[in-house]
Amino acid sequence: MPNELIxxxxxxxxxxxxxxxxxxxxAPISERWPFELHLVAVIGGSxxxxxxxxFTHGDERFFALAGEQLRVMPTAGMTLTDIRRxxxxxxxxxxxxxxxxxxxxxxxxxxxxxxxxRAAITRLAARAFASDVSVRILEGLFLRxxxxxxxxxxxxxxxxxxxxxxGVPPRPARFVGATAWRRLALTVGEMxxxxxxxx
Numbered sequence: 001m002p003n004e005l006i007x008x009x010x011x012x013x014x015x016x017x018x019x020x021x022x023x024x025x026x027a028p029i030s031e032r033w034p035f036e037l038h039l040v041a042v043i044g045g046s047x048x049x050x051x052x053x054x055f056t057h058g059d060e061r062f063f064a065l066a067g068e069q070l071r072v073m074p075t076a077g078m079t080l081t082d083i084r085r086x087x088x089x090x091x092x093x094x095x096x097x098x099x100x101x102x103x104x105x106x107x108x109x110x111x112x113x114x115x116x117x118r119a120a121i122t123r124l125a126a127r128a129f130a131s132d133v134s135v136r137i138l139e140g141l142f143l144r145x146x147x148x149x150x151x152x153x154x155x156x157x158x159x160x161x162x163x164x165x166x167g168v169p170p171r172p173a174r175f176v177g178a179t180a181w182r183r184l185a186l187t188v189g190e191m192x193x194x195x196x197x198x199x
Contacts, residue, residue: 004051004066005031005032005037005053006029006030006031007066007070008037008053008064008066008070009029009030009031009032009033009034009035009037010029011064011070011072012034012035012055012064012072013029013034015072016034016057018034035055035056035057036055036056037053037054037055037064038053038054038055039051039052039053040052040053040054040063040080041080041083043065043080043083043084043087049067050065050066050067050087051065051066051067052064052065052066052080052083053065053066054075060074060075061074061075062074062075063075063078063083065083065087073178073179073182074177074178076175076177076178076182077175077177077178078175078178078186082175082186084189085186085189085190085192085193086182086185086186086189087185087189088188088189088192088193089184089185089186089187089188089189089190089191089192090185090188090189092188092189092192092197092199093141093143093150093184093185093188095145096143096144096145096146096148096150097143097144097145098141098142098143098144098150099111099117099141099142099143099144100139100140100141101114101117101118101121101137101140101141110144110147111142111144112142117140117142117149118137118140120142120149121137121140121149121151121153121164122135122137124149124151124153124164124165124166125137125151125153125162125164127164127170128153128162128164128170129153129155129160129162133155133156133157134155134156134157135153135154135155135156136153136154136156137151137152137153138151138152138153138154138161138180138183138184139151139152139180139181139183139184140152140153141184146166148165148166148167149164149165149166150163150164150165150166150168150184150188151163151164151165151184152173152180152183152184152187159176160172161173161176161183163183163184163187163188163191168191168196168197169196171187171190171191171196172187173186173187174186174187
């Protein structure tokens, strides 16, 4: 897929700031530059079939997921199996119309105000940890389609993170090096695979 390789490399050229380096202005973007992209898998998900490329930048390895939309992320220690689970979990969340704590829904009666959403997630977090633990919400969602909550919360002292939610048994979240969203989606994907969550 030579054209796709060039498209991915063009995206990465800007994503990693090569366009700001004067000597790079005239460098031709190609299938092999600025990155050697290695196709490692083809996975299905909410956005159709996606090809997963792996590449290195400095000392860090990355995945680039190509398809209708291109996404780039550090591997953060994840395997391709983890990425598949992450995509499944993200699709499950998306179908439930997630609204995060930074989003205001003025005039939308079916969505609680931000302070109510935060308080509901804090109560779920309190059940997942000891009562005297100070908890931080890393990612908090109200799922509008089901009127339920789902969140990734963390014990401030131990740094242990868990996924909590309505009807969701608290589940430890792995991969500290990944973003909160990815950790949440991956854990949901793992729960789906084990049958701990309904489709």
